[in-house]
Amino acid sequence: xxxxxxxxxxxxxxxxxxxxxxxxxxxxxxxxxxxxxxxxxxxxxxxxxxxxxxxxxxxxxxxxxxxxxxxxxxxxxxxxxxxxxxxxxxxxxxxxxxxxxxxxxxxxxxxxxxxxxxxxxxxxxxxxxxxxxxxxxxxxxxxxxxxxxxxxxxxxxxxxxxxxxxxxxxxxxxxxxxxxxxxxxxxxxxxxxxxxxxxxxxxxxxxxxxxxxxxxxxxxxxxxxxxxxxxxxxxxxxxxxxxxxxxxxxxxxxxxxxxxxxxxxxxxxxxxxxxxxxxxxxxxxxxxxxxxxxxxxxxxxxxxxxxxxxxxxxxxxxxxxxxxxxxxxxxxxxxxxxxxxxxxxxxxxxxxxxxxxxxxxxxxxxxxxxxxxxxxxxxxxxxxxxxxxxxxxxxxxxxxxxxxxxxxxxxxxxxxxxxxxxxxxxxxxxxxxxxxxxxxxxxxxx
Numbered sequence: 001x002x003x004x005x006x007x008x009x010x011x012x013x014x015x016x017x018x019x020x021x022x023x024x025x026x027x028x029x030x031x032x033x034x035x036x037x038x039x040x041x042x043x044x045x046x047x048x049x050x051x052x053x054x055x056x057x058x059x060x061x062x063x064x065x066x067x068x069x070x071x072x073x074x075x076x077x078x079x080x081x082x083x084x085x086x087x088x089x090x091x092x093x094x095x096x097x098x099x100x101x102x103x104x105x106x107x108x109x110x111x112x113x114x115x116x117x118x119x120x121x122x123x124x125x126x127x128x129x130x131x132x133x134x135x136x137x138x139x140x141x142x143x144x145x146x147x148x149x150x151x152x153x154x155x156x157x158x159x160x161x162x163x164x165x166x167x168x169x170x171x172x173x174x175x176x177x178x179x180x181x182x183x184x185x186x187x188x189x190x191x192x193x194x195x196x197x198x199x200x201x202x203x204x205x206x207x208x209x210x211x212x213x214x215x216x217x218x219x220x221x222x223x224x225x226x227x228x229x230x231x232x233x234x235x236x237x238x239x240x241x242x243x244x245x246x247x248x249x250x251x252x253x254x255x256x257x258x259x260x261x262x263x264x265x266x267x268x269x270x271x272x273x274x275x276x277x278x279x280x281x282x283x284x285x286x287x288x289x290x291x292x293x294x295x296x297x298x299x300x301x302x303x304x305x306x307x308x309x310x311x312x313x314x315x316x317x318x319x320x321x322x323x324x325x326x327x328x329x330x331x332x333x334x335x336x337x338x339x340x341x342x343x344x345x346x347x348x349x350x351x352x353x354x355x356x357x358x359x360x361x362x363x364x365x366x367x368x369x370x371x372x373x374x375x376x377x378x379x380x381x382x383x384x385x386x387x388x389x390x391x392x393x394x395x396x397x398x399x400x401x402x403x404x405x406x407x408x409x410x411x412x413x414x415x416x417x418x419x420x421x422x423x424x425x426x427x428x429x430x431x432x433x434x435x436x437x438x439x440x441x442x443x444x445x446x
Contacts, residue, residue, distance in 0.1 A: 053115040061146040130176040174215035184223035213290035283324030310348035325360030342374035
């Protein structure tokens with residue numbers, strides 16, 4: 001299995017490589033940035049401008065093409081690059097370049113009669129360009145074959161789930177990662193290859209793009225994990241190769257978003273624990289990186305038995321417990337044991353306001369399932385955003401200060417207990433725990 005990390009149509013191995021879904025697979029000349037050294041584009045202090053708006057009316061394909069041609073010519077003069085996303089009647093746009101140029105273009109955008117409800121969004125500053133290849137690339141949820149160089153955005157990167165304004169900058173920056181990486185099947189081949197060179201090259205490539213945790217989960221962790229699982233299920237790799245590839249994926253994740261040591265003791269405490277007996281470790285890595293990036297003090301645990309996790313929670317008070325289960329397989333047979341475990345872990349915790357979240361493929365497919373099993377929320381997986389992290393943090397802060405929130409949590413626990421009894425047929429106190437691949441007797445013997 002081989003993966004060519006380089007893409008055709010480049011003059012420098014150091015330039016970002018772009019995925020272009022148009023005919024022929026090469027980068028479209030219509031939207032390519034004027035050829036000049038990359039440091040010439042970056043040598044002036046960069047700023048970013050992100051906004052959303054709504055179309056006054058539906059634009060015909062020829063109108064979209066005219067809009068893009070005008071924008072590309074203007075942006076080339078102003079040394080601006082960026083991306084425009086068309087989602088039915090919604091516009092999302094990311095522009096980057098010198099601040100003075102951005103303000104001139106922003107004034108023009110506000111006067112454009114083709115859209116209304118124009119809202120400028122707060123955007124984290126970046127030192128380097130995300131879209132250095134394009135003076136104005138365009139992605140659309142509807143195919144526009146009449147408009148050369150326009151991406152037809154597939155379902156996995158559709159903006160359909162993006163509703164809040166503060167989610168838009170993260171979504172657009174995630175598209176930059178998606179555009180500059182090979183398809184998930186090719187990345188999986190690189191990680192599964194006998195030679196580690198391809199995996200290292202892929203890791204270096206991802207790290208250079210400086211993705212945030214949400215983009216890394218949405219466009220690398222989730223899709224690549226599923227692609228590797230499919231290769232194993234189709235007998236295209238051995239179990240040993242799969243385990244090695246999972247380890248390489250962990251390394252890639254840590255390399256792209258390393259954990260940071262901020263010091264101090266004011267940060268809320270989070271414990272990310274692998275479900276006892278689980279063999280897929282990717283969920284632990286991603287959750288740890290995402291929580292750390294959002295300001296949590298993160299510790300990870302890999303207990304062999306549930307009793308070890310109970311003991312850890314009894315000795316060390318944490319605000320949030322993230323239980324990581326397979327991001328690839330649903331583990332349906334484990335749901336009764338998970339429900340029992342959540343209640344036991346709450347009882348064992350030294351923190352009476354412990355927030356418990358469950359991460360794994362089953363909880364992404366059925367978001368309400370985590371609450372049915374007694375948890376507070378679905379954990380962090382692919383597609384998780386900064387909004388998910390802030391929501392967790394706010395909830396832990398509210399519960400630490402509000403007796404009413406504690407009463408509400410107790411009522412919720414009673415409701416979920418009754419649901420568990422109806423669904424699983426036994427009270428969770430009597431439900432024997434089972435590890436994946438083990439029997440109930442084996443668990444009790446532990």
